[in-house]
Amino acid sequence: MLENTVTIMLVVFALTIIFMLWRPRGINEIVPTSIGAAVVLMTGIVSWGDVFGILNVVSGPSLTILSTIMMTIVLESIGLFRWIAINIVNRSRGSGIRLYIYTNLLCFLMTMLFNNDGSILITTPIIIHIITMLKLSPRQFSPYLISGAIIATAASAPIAVSNISNLIALEIVGLSLNSYVYMMFVPSMIGILTIYYLMYRYHKKNIPRKIFSPYRKTEAGYSRLMESKPIDVSRENENIDWKSIKISIVIVVATRACFFAFAPFGIPTEWIGLVGASVLIILRWFKMGTTPVDIVKKTPWHILLFAFNMYVLVYGLRNIGLNDFIVHLLRETIVQGTLNATFVMGFVSTLLSNLFNNLPAVMIATLSITDMNLDPMLLKITYLANVIGADIGALLTPIGTLATLIWMYELKKHSIKMTWGQYLRVTAFVIPIGLIVSLFCLYVWVSLLFH
Numbered sequence: 001m002l003e004n005t006v007t008i009m010l011v012v013f014a015l016t017i018i019f020m021l022w023r024p025r026g027i028n029e030i031v032p033t034s035i036g037a038a039v040v041l042m043t044g045i046v047s048w049g050d051v052f053g054i055l056n057v058v059s060g061p062s063l064t065i066l067s068t069i070m071m072t073i074v075l076e077s078i079g080l081f082r083w084i085a086i087n088i089v090n091r092s093r094g095s096g097i098r099l100y101i102y103t104n105l106l107c108f109l110m111t112m113l114f115n116n117d118g119s120i121l122i123t124t125p126i127i128i129h130i131i132t133m134l135k136l137s138p139r140q141f142s143p144y145l146i147s148g149a150i151i152a153t154a155a156s157a158p159i160a161v162s163n164i165s166n167l168i169a170l171e172i173v174g175l176s177l178n179s180y181v182y183m184m185f186v187p188s189m190i191g192i193l194t195i196y197y198l199m200y201r202y203h204k205k206n207i208p209r210k211i212f213s214p215y216r217k218t219e220a221g222y223s224r225l226m227e228s229k230p231i232d233v234s235r236e237n238e239n240i241d242w243k244s245i246k247i248s249i250v251i252v253v254a255t256r257a258c259f260f261a262f263a264p265f266g267i268p269t270e271w272i273g274l275v276g277a278s279v280l281i282i283l284r285w286f287k288m289g290t291t292p293v294d295i296v297k298k299t300p301w302h303i304l305l306f307a308f309n310m311y312v313l314v315y316g317l318r319n320i321g322l323n324d325f326i327v328h329l330l331r332e333t334i335v336q337g338t339l340n341a342t343f344v345m346g347f348v349s350t351l352l353s354n355l356f357n358n359l360p361a362v363m364i365a366t367l368s369i370t371d372m373n374l375d376p377m378l379l380k381i382t383y384l385a386n387v388i389g390a391d392i393g394a395l396l397t398p399i400g401t402l403a404t405l406i407w408m409y410e411l412k413k414h415s416i417k418m419t420w421g422q423y424l425r426v427t428a429f430v431i432p433i434g435l436i437v438s439l440f441c442l443y444v445w446v447s448l449l450f451h
Contacts, residue, residue: 005045006320012039013313017355020399029399030302033309040316050319054311057363060270062304065402067273068118071252073298074280076125077290078244085129089211096208100144103127104196107148111155113256115162116391116403119152124410134211138417143203145411145418146426147196150395153403154195154434157188157391161259165362165402166387175380184384187445191392191438198430244287251280300409307359307402314360318367326368334372334382339443341378342385345369346439349389354400358390365390381446385439393435396427 016036020029040046075081088106092099106126111119127148131141156163160180200207255276259269281292314322330348334341345365352361365386374382394400398408398420411418 005043008043009040009045009316009320012036013317013356016313028302029405030306030309033306033313037309037312040312045316045319046312050315051312054308054315058304058308058311058359060268062307063270064115064273065117065304066299067255067270067277068114069121069299070277070295071255071280072118072121072125073295074277074284075122075245075248075252077294078248078284078288080245080248081122081126082129083245085126085133088126089130089133092211094210094212096140096211099130099211100147100200100203100207103130103144103148104151107152108155108192111152111162112159113253116153116156116401117406119155120149120403120407120410123148123152124407125414128410128414128416136208136211139206140208142418142422143199143207145416146423147199147203149404149407150199150427150430151192151196153395153401153407154192154392156403157192157388157438158185160184160387163387163391165359165390175383179380180384183380183446183449184387184442187438187441188388188392190441191388191434194437195392195430195434198433199426202426202429244284247283248280251276251283300406303402303405303409306405307357310357310360311363314356314364318364323364323368323371326365327371330368331372335374335378338378338381338446341374341382342439342443344385345382346385346389346393346435349386350393350396350435351389353390353394354397357399357405358394358401361394362386362390377450381442384442384446388435388438388442392438393431396424396431398423 013036016032019027019032023029041048041051084106088099088102092102103123103126107119107123110122113119114122124145127144131144136144156166158181160166166180255272258272258276262272281295284290285292326348330344333344349358349361349365352365355361366383369379369382369386372379372382391401395404398404408418
């Protein structure tokens with residue numbers, strides 16, 4: 001009976017991954033994962049008790065994601081993204097390279113301010129606005145889109161609050177947010193800068209040296225230049241409500257600040273996020289008369305179902321002994337020292353993340369780490385290496401992170417074609433090197449701090 005259960009689970013998981021990667025007839029990733037999760041539930045490999053446990057784990061992070069998504073939809077509808085796009089283009093002063101730097105910097109800062117998923121939802125429409133107004137060719141706009149997505153996602157590594165998968169596992173190893181930043185910020189930033197440099201070298205030949213800004217600055221704002229005849233400024237800015245934008249930014253920043261301010265009181269971040277999103281939605285409804293219907297329509301609900309399905313599949317693997325196998329396979333190597341622990345766990349986390357997404361990967365890897373009975377310091381280092389694999393190594397494929405899945409969804413929504421081949425040609429060059437640099441810097445940095 002046990003052998004049959006193991007066989008069923010491995011076959012279901014393998015087929016799910018194959019169809020998720022293959023995607024015949026362009027089916028969404030949600031279809032094979034939903035079927036796989038349903039089979040695992042019906043066969044009893046994952047019990048309803050496990051499902052309730054999964055819901056308990058993912059409900060808070062999922063609601064936090066939802067609140068961020070709702071906020072970005074509101075901000076886009078009132079014209080904030082378009083306003084930022086116009087400013088970035090004009091401050092680039094006709095330089096495609098300067099534009100490349102600004103868009104990547106924007107993606108990094110948005111992740112630090114929100115989280116990687118929220119950053120993707122904010123910056124992708126901005127970059128799309130930019131490449132549309134500049135009328136760049138696919139060869140020219142690809143560097144901006146791919147680099148922006150990779151930087152926005154990798155930027156979640158320096159501080160734990162920028163990535164939900166990091167927060168899920170943080171308390172399991174007894175690491176505080178301050179300790180996390182103390183040990184992780186420097187090595188992960190070096191890794192991110194390495195990735196940025198490699199992407200620039202890779203894309204350099206396709207980044208336009210000169211770009212023509214279709215806008216010029218006037219006393220009233222920005223107006224479009226078309227055959228040397230500017231369109232009326234009021235018409236150009238008709239979709240921008242400046243007062244609403246200022247109030248909305250205050251609400252977003254206040255919501256983010258409350259995450260930290262109320263954390264010591266044990267108030268869940270999802271409650272704070274939902275309150276902030278609700279205030280923003282009500283403000284727009286009151287000021288512009290726009291109902292929340294677009295919020296319901298534009299939110300990529302299927303991404304959340306995908307994460308839940310993958311958790312079900314991973315719990316199935318856990319229930320047939322995957323955790324025990326990982327502990328048996330890795331413990332003896334990891335206990336030999338911090339260098340071994342750093343690279344072994346970083347590579348394992350990268351592999352697991354690219355197989356079935358970093359959300360379930362970081363959870364099962366963290367649970368396996370805690371089962372190894374490591375000393376406290378080695379446990380923390382191994383966990384941080386696990387995070388680097390899940391945040392940076394996971395970028396090797398589009399399914400590695402929830403953020404890259406949202407990014408692919410956003411591109412499809414705007415009718416922009418981005419194939420897996422285009423993505424993998426970049427990541428196969430930059431991510432392995434960035435991962436190795438990040439892990440080595442983690443080992444050196446922690447050694448300097450505690451030895």
